[in-house]
Amino acid sequence: MSGSARPTDVVAGPVVVDSRGAGPGSLFVALRGERVDGHDFAAAAVEAGAAAVLGSRPVDAPALLVDGGDDEVVAALGRLAREVAERISAAGADIVGITGSSGKTTTKDLLAQVLDRLGPTVAPAGSFNNEIGHPLTVLRADERTRFVVLEVAARGIGHIAHLCRIAPPRIGVVLNVGSAHMGEFGGKEAIAQAKGELVEALPDAERGGVAVLNADDPAVAAMAGRTRARVVTFGTGPGADVRAAGVRLDAAGRAEFTLAVGGETASVRLAVVGEHQVHNALAVAAVAAEFGMGARDIAAALAEAGPVSRWRMEVTELADGTTVVNDAYNANPESMAAALRTLGSIAEGRRAFAVLGHMAELGERSREEHERIGRLAAEAGVDGLIVVGEEAAPIAEGAAGVEGRRGETIAVPDAAAAVAALTERLRPKDVVLVKGSRVAGLEQVAEGLSAAGPLAEQGEAQ
Known part of the structure; x- marks a missing residue:
């Protein structure tokens, strides 16, 4: 590594990859990217107060330069994060890594809120979980940090092992092994192999x-x-160290259960929506117990730990009483099934509509899994199934194969058409689930419904 940075150029602020986030004492990481070259914004970052630039070509600013383009810049970023991770760990901070095919982001958000009661906690925003987001999160920690909660993702064998070398965790959480990224991995055995790299990286x-x-x-x-x-x-089950018993969902789709941990029990009512959140909460409880929290304190903390990251079982009540459940950030067969079960719970006694997009990266099992989700939606008795986009078409085909199903199935080309179809059909107090992989962009459906305002007159006109 070489460059023009001086010993007096001290980085005392955040490390950023967007020059608009630069401030006094920050380090601006210049990446070429696919659309823009971050080096072109180095001067703007320094003008905003950045102490130096980390990049791969000369810039008119104090800089640390590496050869090899973006790959080497990212590697250098990882080395900086590793140094910080070692320093804060030596000072008493604990690093917790969380992985799984689904639920990582929500579990990370819940755990960060619970641990923040015990001390200053650093966690990534949203799904900042790759070779760039991971070190950027670690580099937000300082000598005051007590906990660092990291979401650890993989798109191949070796990815999680690499992230764990950047920030070695003392505690590792594995939530599940599902079908997400099946097309990239080739099968569940490979997914399990990759997720297990987290526990292999833990100290004895x-x-x-x-x-x-x-x-x-x-x-x-x-x-x-x-x-x-x-x-x-x-x-x-009875053999688990941290258990949930008597799970049930209230009218809003929020789980209630009895938590058993450390020989104690306490009643829990979650603030997040969906039965699948029970396992996420249990994982949080297990980690919190490791840091000395008792069952009652954990239950109280979970009751106040709400959703943080956008478009993950995000519930909005419209002016006419229509409930919109926006779970459009991502989708795989397991999370689709869980979302449909939650829809059934919330919509008890009300009409239910499911707006479903395709599930990406399922490989050769894509058609089979989409048809299965269509059957689940039909068997759940939704009053309207709106299938968005050509890639999601097998969902409609699966629903059509269910004998005696009620409700209608509508295939539309895009989010705008889905909003139009809904506004023609919705009545006050209906419930709408919006779910699909991120590339489907179905958050636009939920946002479109909210922007459309009250739907009561449209619904009553049917």
Whole structure:
């Protein structure tokens, strides 16, 4: 690494990849990217107060330069984060890594809110979980930080191991092994292999390593044999160390259950929507218990830990009483099924509509899985199934194969057409679920419904 930065150029602010986020003492990381070259914005970053630029070509600013383009800039960013991770760990901070095919972001958000009661906590915004977002999150920590909660994602074997070398976790949480990215991995066995890299990276039990595993997922439970860390399990069965009993959903789709942890029990009512949140909450409870929180304190913290990241079971009540559940950030077969179950719970006694887009990266199983989701939606008795986009067409085909189904199935080309179809059909107090992979852009449906205002007159005209 070379450059024009001087010993007096001290980075005392945030590390940013967007020059608009630069401020006094920050380090601006210049990446070429596909659309713009960050080096062209180096001067603007310095003008905003950045102390230096990390990049791969000369700029008119104090700079640390590497050879090899973006790949080497990202590698240098990782090395900086590793140095910070080692320093804060030596000062007493704990790093927690969370992985799984689904639920990572919500679990990370919940855990960060719970641990923040015990001390200053750093966690990424949204799904900042790759080779860039991971080190940027670590670099937000300082000597005051008590906890760093990291979401660890993978699109191939070795990715999680790499992220764990940047910020070695003491506690690792594996939520589930599902079908997300099946097309990239080639099968669930490969997905399990990749997710298990987290527990393999943990320190051994004598040095405080803890692997928090979902006892209800056989592929996750089997990871106990891949770690030297102490294993703590969570689930709904009697053998789990941290358990939920008597799970039920209220009228708003929020789970209530009895939490058993550390020989204590407490009643929990979650502030997030969906039965699938129970396992996310149990994972949080298991980690919180490792840091000394008792069952009652955990229950109280979970009751106040609400949704943070956008478009994940985000519930909006429109002026006419229509409920819109925006779960459009991402989708896989498991999360689709969970969302449909939640729709049924929320819509009890009301009409239910499901707006579904395609599930990306399922590989050769794509048609089969989309048809299965269509059957689930039909069997759930939705009053209207709106299938968005050509790639999602097998959902409609699956629904059509269910004998005696009620309601109608409508295929539309895009989000705007989905909004139009809904506004022709919705009545006051209906419930609408919007769900699809991120590339489908179905958040536009939820936003379009909100922008359309009250739908009562349109609904009553039917």
